[in-house]
Amino acid sequence: MLPEIVEVAKLHQLELNHRTIHNEEVLAKCPFCQEDSKPGKRRRFYLSLNSQGQVFRCWYCGESGGVLRFISLLEGVNEEEVKERYRSQDKRRSRKRHPVEQWSTGQRRVYRVIYGGKEPDWQVMRKRDYSYYLRTLDWMQTQWNEIVQHELERAYFWLLLGIHSGRYAHYIARIQSREKLLEIPLLSPVLELFSRSSRPGWTVEVEEFIQRYMSHP
Template sequence: MLPKILDVAEENGVTIKPNTYGKKQVLCKCPFCEEDSKPGKAKKFYLSLNTDEQIFRCWYCGESGGVLQFEAKLTGLSYEQVKEKRLGKLRKPLHPAERLNPKQLDAIGWREKKRKDRKAFVKSREEVFRDWQEYEYTELVGLFAEFTVIAFLDTPKERHEELLRYLMERTKAKQIHMGFSRLLEEYVKDEAFRSDWAREGTVLARMAWKACYQTHDFELEKIVLYVPFFHYQWKRERAKLRKKGFNQNQMVITQ
């Protein structure tokens, strides 16, 4: 059984705001950034513990995660060490749907369903994982299209780095494991050997370039706007095809 996040905080000496005990959101001094422990911030408590969902978040530095991640960060142990300490070695591997974190479940609309009805969630694990696979695939298509466009833009170094940083943050927000590294890995491959999502992303990038030339935007000033537009249209068409029973391989777009 998982430990309670409030118990973990108390065991590790986290300073808790007294009048928030017993509430859904318990406020604490953040032990990670320690920003609320600086002079003049005695009344500030940036770390929030959600005692219903057993998750944490610092509203200043952004550290967040579940109760096991919380204990790992506080103790210096690895996540796997904490998991074994609290749960022991599992006799059988977890279903992939069970490995999805709260943010990943939220991205596909299953977080609240799991919280409200755990048994129904367990029965729906295959559907949950299929939803995650579809979400991951479609988001990687759009991200790769953006990456491809940025890589080819002839812009000043500062602007180029700014666009890449923005894309890295967007990729991180999608909650796709090793997302940006996967974009890099696909980009250096010959196009014929890329994953389906990377090839589809390449096609969307070319559609954006073509749209720029057709509108006489030869400086490609609007290309970063065309990519999300075409990605949105592509996702709508893909959703329609899925409803008609087409499988993923039948939906790979071509030029």
């Protein structure tokens, strides 16, 4: 995202023509030639700032360009440096959020119920020790994945139990209520697993358990 050219002008304390402040084209005293700052030119504003295109032009000296060039001229730094500054700012802004940071309130609640403890102050932890913060998030994600796996196994168990016991609707409703509580998909993943010709090892264990259970209830 590009900075606002009028805001940049204000930040550098350029003298603006206040009658144009709400226009698309805002006029200011040109800091590059200062022609309009000469006595007798008090009412002149040669520098035009376009708040839509974020470009500038001085009608006297002809200095012109985009907002990044504007900043580079005002600060006396290389335009590449200015570009880099905003590029890295954008990168920071679009930093991929950790999956744990995207947990819903319900998921956080479930996690706290299972693992106990209080939700830490993430902002503080992040500032104090960034790598510790990341490790904590990774660890929580690992624990969460274990919860999800456990829930999947149980949902699969209920699905089979529903099929074999003839109380299908009852067990499907159970799966759906867990699904709602944990805010994770359970029913469609287990149905999908059930329809597969080759299934992961843990499903075989659940199937064997059900077989034994159904033959000696």
